[in-house]
Amino acid sequence: MSQYRVLIDANDEKGLVHKVSSIFYSYDLNILSNSEFVDRQSNKFFMRSVVEGNVDNTELFKALREVLPEHSGIKIVKPEKKNIIIMATKEIHALGDILIRHEAGELEANIVAVISNYDNLESFVKKFDIPYITISHQRLERQEHESKIIEAVQSYKEVDFIVLAKYMRILTPRFVETFENKIINIHHSFLPAFIGANPYKQAYDRGVKIIGATAHFVNNNLDEGPIIAQETIHVTHAYSWKDMQRAGRDVEKVVLSKALKLALEDRIFTYANRTVIF
Template structure:
């Protein structure tokens, strides 16, 4: 019986890589349904996402065979889990976490929230309506180090692929980021790199912008400068005050974050230094 397989590869570029990969898959009687590739000429790196089907299910053997014919140190994944597990961090705002939980409830994507952690307990009753654990860890009265250690300890109680900052309005330390390197996804309420940091809508209003936006990105040590996954904008005009901007921005934020999570769950995002390759 045929089954679908997903192969993800990134490596140094060289002539004939598409042929090498295609021939290897053919040798395993795998038929390519879709192949998307990209070459970053500046770094001489090759990226490819291949969807194929066939009767051969020996993923470990296929991975070894690909490694044997690809450039040294190639990163190869065969059939990564399509059901990504997440831990979500929140503060008080509900629009992003509500969108995530409703999508999960109706099984419209391959993301599964294991737990929600909040530094306020405002969202606890809502989250628990979906039978998902909510952990309240207050930042008040604790040093930043102790607060983050408490969150780290709680996160490690769960199995996770990503940690989603769904309007978690705290700046994370380099130690925290390093603990979950390449695993933390944030939604920032501006079209980065414009208006980095706090109060971006106030900054945008004072600048008199005619578009507002949101950015979903990986979290790194550099505030709001991690690799960008998804961005979107909305046109506004001079009649928009800060409250109007915030209201419109929330709609963009939840849409952008949800799209980023969907792309991650479908293994369509590959890191390329401080950029991403997104096969949407």
């Protein structure tokens, strides 16, 4: 028997859980897990079910569409490894954490390549037998540089997510739109605080007592995409901004890996620049 993840978002109305469960029952599918949520403000219904059995995906999709409200979102996904590309610049901690977790079998992913605008991390990445592609930005206009990256990404078949593991260049709208809802970034602050460059220095100047990290999908507003995961740690007046930066790196790598795992397991719904996480 096969497993399927069934992801539904719809306008809420009475009896949706019953209708969907009845469809599963009619196709002799066993529900292994089920989560649902209703956003009362927007009247939106979200449901993630993991079912087991033998069914034709197209038939199941049609049956669900017939009982759900018009314009409902329906996805039926088999739990298979997704293809990801990691983009990095010079910092090793976020990239290294993902590679180690992948090596340990913790992530449902095939890392097809690491792309960087520097070659600093190449020797490290090659220890994991993962292709490393250096696309230097030097002496190139931003559009030209990004065109080369887009070409490199699209040379791989069916890339599901691009993970920015401290990739320290701002992406253009063209790049974001080319890979819409596929780019996951780690920002080194507890958003919405301290957007943009050098947030640890901003935090130090403000005298904060907690610092954090935020993983989010990338959109065309800098560091304002839908938030996937966040964590914080406490700091004191004795911390310099460099101390904050060192302490924050541990938070950054954990938060990014957590967000990636959620995405790989199809646990994230996005709407109205927000997320529902199951």
